[in-house]
Amino acid sequence: MLGEGIIQGLVETARNFFGSYVEKDRLTTVQYPEERHTLPEASRNFPFLLYDGTDPEAGLRCVACQICEKECPPRCIHIEKSKDKKPDFVGKQQAYPVVFDIDVAVCMSCQICVEVCPFDAIRMDKEFELSTSNRFGGLLWTKKELAKPNEYYRKIHPVEAAETDERREQELAAAQAKAAAAEAARAAQTSASATPGEASGNGASAPPAKTVVPQ
Amino acid sequence: MSGPVVDDPIAVKPIAGPGEIMEVSMGPHHPSTHGVFRMDVRLDGERVVRLKPVFGYLHRNHEKIAEHGAYLASIPYTDRLDYLCSMTNNWGYVLAVEKLAGIAVPERAEYIRVIVGELTRFQNHAGLIGFLLQDMGASGTPLMYAFREREKILDLFEALSGARMMCNYMRFGGVRVDCSAEWLDEVRQLVGRLPRFLDEFESLLRANEILMARTQGVGVLPRELAISAGVTGPLLRASGVNYDIRKVDKYGIYDRFDFRVPLGDHGDVYDRYMVRLLELREMLKILEQALRDIPEGPVMDPKTRLRGLRPKAGEAYGRIESPKGELGFFLISDGTGNPYRYRVRPPSMINLTILEDMCLGQNIADVVIILGSVDIVLGEVDR
Numbered sequence: 001m002l003g004e005g006i007i008q009g010l011v012e013t014a015r016n017f018f019g020s021y022v023e024k025d026r027l028t029t030v031q032y033p034e035e036r037h038t039l040p041e042a043s044r045n046f047p048f049l050l051y052d053g054t055d056p057e058a059g060l061r062c063v064a065c066q067i068c069e070k071e072c073p074p075r076c077i078h079i080e081k082s083k084d085k086k087p088d089f090v091g092k093q094q095a096y097p098v099v100f101d102i103d104v105a106v107c108m109s110c111q112i113c114v115e116v117c118p119f120d121a122i123r124m125d126k127e128f129e130l131s132t133s134n135r136f137g138g139l140l141w142t143k144k145e146l147a148k149p150n151e152y153y154r155k156i157h158p159v160e161a162a163e164t165d166e167r168r169e170q171e172l173a174a175a176q177a178k179a180a181a182a183e184a185a186r187a188a189q190t191s192a193s194a195t196p197g198e199a200s201g202n203g204a205s206a207p208p209a210k211t212v213v214p215q
Numbered sequence: 216m217s218g219p220v221v222d223d224p225i226a227v228k229p230i231a232g233p234g235e236i237m238e239v240s241m242g243p244h245h246p247s248t249h250g251v252f253r254m255d256v257r258l259d260g261e262r263v264v265r266l267k268p269v270f271g272y273l274h275r276n277h278e279k280i281a282e283h284g285a286y287l288a289s290i291p292y293t294d295r296l297d298y299l300c301s302m303t304n305n306w307g308y309v310l311a312v313e314k315l316a317g318i319a320v321p322e323r324a325e326y327i328r329v330i331v332g333e334l335t336r337f338q339n340h341a342g343l344i345g346f347l348l349q350d351m352g353a354s355g356t357p358l359m360y361a362f363r364e365r366e367k368i369l370d371l372f373e374a375l376s377g378a379r380m381m382c383n384y385m386r387f388g389g390v391r392v393d394c395s396a397e398w399l400d401e402v403r404q405l406v407g408r409l410p411r412f413l414d415e416f417e418s419l420l421r422a423n424e425i426l427m428a429r430t431q432g433v434g435v436l437p438r439e440l441a442i443s444a445g446v447t448g449p450l451l452r453a454s455g456v457n458y459d460i461r462k463v464d465k466y467g468i469y470d471r472f473d474f475r476v477p478l479g480d481h482g483d484v485y486d487r488y489m490v491r492l493l494e495l496r497e498m499l500k501i502l503e504q505a506l507r508d509i510p511e512g513p514v515m516d517p518k519t520r521l522r523g524l525r526p527k528a529g530e531a532y533g534r535i536e537s538p539k540g541e542l543g544f545f546l547i548s549d550g551t552g553n554p555y556r557y558r559v560r561p562p563s564m565i566n567l568t569i570l571e572d573m574c575l576g577q578n579i580a581d582v583v584i585i586l587g588s589v590d591i592v593l594g595e596v597d598r
Contacts, residue, residue, distance in 0.1 A: 005422030012354060012419045015489070025408065026365055040370075044377035071522060073288040110291035110383045115391070116522050124377065 039158055044105050044111055044124035046098070052089055057145035059120035063094040068113035068122060075111065076106035088119075090167065090175035102146060105139040120164050126156050149162045222307060224290030236264065241582070243272050249346065250593030254570075254582065261578045266571040269517050270564075273597035281557040286312055286387070286524045289557070292542075294381040295593040296559065299342060302335040302372070303537040305385035310466060311544035312387040318519050324389035324556050325468045326509040330402060331372070331384065332506070332535075333498045337409070338365040339538035340491045340498075341416070341448075342591050347418060347488060350587040351429055364412050367405055374398055399506065406502045413495055419515030421492070430485035432584035434573040437482060444569045448562050450539025450589060453490045453545035454482035460536035471508070472501045484581075488586040539563050559598060563591040 007145070020027040021046050030037060036138030051059035064081040080099035088094045156163040218517040251272035257265040277296065293308045294301035298550035306328055320328075337355065342365055345358030371378040375394055376384035384391055420426050438444070441454040451458055459476045477493035479486030486571040526548040534543035540562025547556040566589050574582050 002424060005424050005427075007419075009419045009423050012415050015415070017359065026363070027361055040374035042375065042377040043373055069520075070289060071285065071293050071412065073284055108291060108295075109378065109381065111377060112291065114382075115268075 005023070019031070036175050039126050043126050045109055045115055045128050045171060046107055046125050046141075047102060047122050048125045048148045050123055050150055050153055051098060052150055054149070056144070056149075058086065058145075059149075060096060060147060061119050062097050063086070063088065063119055063121070064100075065119070066095040067116050067118070071112055071116045073110060074106050074108055075113060076103045076108075077101070078103075081173055088123060090172050091179075092175075097143060100143040100146060103139065104141055105135070120168065123153055123157070123160075126149050132212065225394065236274055236474060241549050242269075249587070249591060251342070252591070252593055252596070254586070256574075256579065256582065258579055261311055261580075261583060262510065263574045265331050265579055266574045266582065268567055270593065270596050271565070273593045274539060275598065277598040278557050278559060282483050282554055285522070285552050286526075286554065289554075291381065291383045294383055295565065295594055296561065296598060297537065297542075297592045298380060298541065299592055300335045300339050301382045302331045302381060302384060303535060304465075305334055305382065305535055305544065307535045307537065307542040308544050309385045309387045309533075309544050310535060311531050312524070312526070314533050315529060315531035315546050315548055316387065316524060319516055320467075321513045321516060322390055322468075322512040323393070323512040326505050327514065328385060328467060329469070329472070329505045330502060330509070331382075331512050333502050334368050334371065334402070336538040337498050337591075338368045338500075340495050341365060343538075343587075344416070344491055345489060347484075347584065347587040348426075351426065353420065353426075355481060357416070359420070360412070364409065370401060371398070371405065373400070376436045386515065386519075387524070388516035389514045391515075391567070393514045399478070399509065401469060402502070403506050406499060409499055410496075413492075413499075414454050417492055420488070424442065427485065429435050430482070430488060430584065431483055431493050433484045433577060433581050435481060435483045435568060436573050440569060440572060441482065444572075446540070446569060448536070448538070448590070449487060449545065450493060451492050452476060453479035453486040455479055459551065462540055464534065466533075466535055474498075474500045480567050484584055484588045523552060525550060531555075532589050534560070537562055539592070539595070540566055559595075561595040561598065563589075563593075564596040567591055567596060 001189070016026055051060050052061065054058040066079050066081065068076075069079045078099065078101040079097050082096045082098045084095075085093040086096055097170055109124070111124055114124055150165075154165075173208045237258045239256045239258055240253060241256055243251040247251075253269040254274070255265075255267040257279050261344040275294060280292060284292075290305055290308060291376050296304045312318070318344040326426070327448055329412055340356075341361040345361030348357040349355055354494040365431075368494060372382055372384075373379045375398055376391065378384040378426065436450065436454050438454045440455060441451050442456060446454075447458065447460075457476055457478055460466065461474075462476060474497045477490050479490050528550040530546055531543070532545045541560065542562055543560035545556070545558040545560070546554045570586065570589065573585050577585065
């Protein structure tokens with residue numbers, strides 16, 4: 001019968017229309033911004049820099065190795081390395097970034113900087129409502145805007161952050177054990193060969209164990 | 216393009232019948248072109264006598280950027296080729312790099328690739344049918360139904376890879392992160408619900424008399440022309456050629472799955488629509504088998520160096536059946552950290568080359584649906 005196909009289609013439309021009142025599966029939209037979907041943990045938007053403790057300058061994990069700058073596909077990261085050094089979380093002397101800028105207008109949220117970072121210093125944020133009326137300064141994020149505490153990372157990516165924290169604790173414990181072993185060896189050596197006064201003086205102010213600077 | 220027609224290097228063929236030839240520039244902002252694409256159409260009345268596709272508005276220098284970057288840095292750029300199907304684009308590229316560098320992929324990663332690849336194909340085909348019907352005037356209803364299901368698939372992609380469209384998920388030697396058991400369960404639930412959607416989606420318009428009158432016998436692509444023009448994908452299969460790279464090449468682990476390749480008879484717009492509808496069913500079969508058989512294990516080859524990969528000098532061509540056709544990546548390595556030559560074979564662009572042949576003699580209104588049935592994404596056409 002002519003028109004049967006049309007009627008069949010209209011039945012489907014009616015089914016969907018009335019179904020949308022009762023079935024969650026047929027009505028998936030929400031009234032943004034009043035209602036929001038919760039983002040999955042893996043969700044990513046723009047990178048941020050992590051710091052430990054409360055001071056964003058002293059606790060910044062980034063050591064300005066510039067791997068992310070080199071690997072970034074659209075080259076949106078700009079880093080200037082410091083001349084002096086500061087201790088990192090295991091007490092090793094490391095450089096730090098004097099300038100760390102990300103041009104978020106260029107960044108394409110690909111997460112490659114996160115993957116290549118050997119120091120767990122850069123992670124992806126979930127914040128997406130970032131529109132600004134200032135298209136120059138507002139879209140060039142400096143170290144000040146990028147630095148976020150580790151607590152924030154734990155909040156937005158709990159599973160990932162727990163893994164990272166555990167790994168870093170192990171590293172710290174290993175470094176401390178190594179330092180203690182080195183100190184004990186030195187103490188044993190000095191007590192065997194040198195005068196007792198010198199050995200005790202060295203033991204009190206011994207620097208952390210000698211470390212290998214990563215390539 | 217303005218000015219007199221005589222400047223054109225290709226002269227207009229004289230045509231029989233009264234009337235003047237009118238030149239219409241459809242695009243680059245025409246709603247039917249799905250992006251920035253222009254068609255120089257010459258009309259005799261409403262009949263098309265010549266059609267010249269003009270593209271390049273979205274050219275982003277993809278190939279040269281890839282030749283200046285590391286192998287890893289090209290993966291997020293491939294997302295942006297066919298921006299509706301980033302997973303399959305990743306797959307094509309990593310397959311080429313794996314061939315070039317001789318990298319093995321763990322079993323579980325292969326299964327995850329099949330799962331995300333078929334989900335990508337599903338949302339692409341559903342979306343395309345929605346757009347095609349919208350072009351015909353079915354003001355958005357089928358498109359909204361298709362996008363509702365696509366939304367669920369994109370949510371799964373976001374939970375897995377972190378992004379909905381620009382997934383950047385696959386890596387040479389596997390995939391970036393493993394999927395959780397909960398994620399697989401969600402996919403299973405979704406795949407269980409999709410047949411009902413397909414039933415409704417099919418009966419919505421499949422037997423619709425207006426749709427049939429509008430699409431049957433329109434934009435016929437003969438089998439011989441399709442083969443000689445290098446057309447691939449559903450467009451080729453709608454013309455009755457049994458050629459699916461999943462069956463021909465059996466890349467990845469596609470030899471383990473039992474599925475059929477739907478073929479058309481006439482090669483018209485209706486056949487292309489139906490072939491895609493039938494392919495949607497076959498995808499669900501593959502998904503069910505993959506979700507049943509997926510093993511435990513690692514998802515990355517531990518020996519692979521993602522950063523600083525330097526394959527030995529040589530060349531490789533990796534190709535996959537992307538939702539739009541044969542997506543190929545040709546790489547030449549000279550032993551350094553970036554490819555010496557990087558070339559994409561985009562299915563959309565090669566399928567566009569026979570647009571004029573399909574449109575000649577048709578009405579101007581049919582050009583819109585013929586273009587819609589080709590399934591192009593301008594990110595891939597222009598690169």
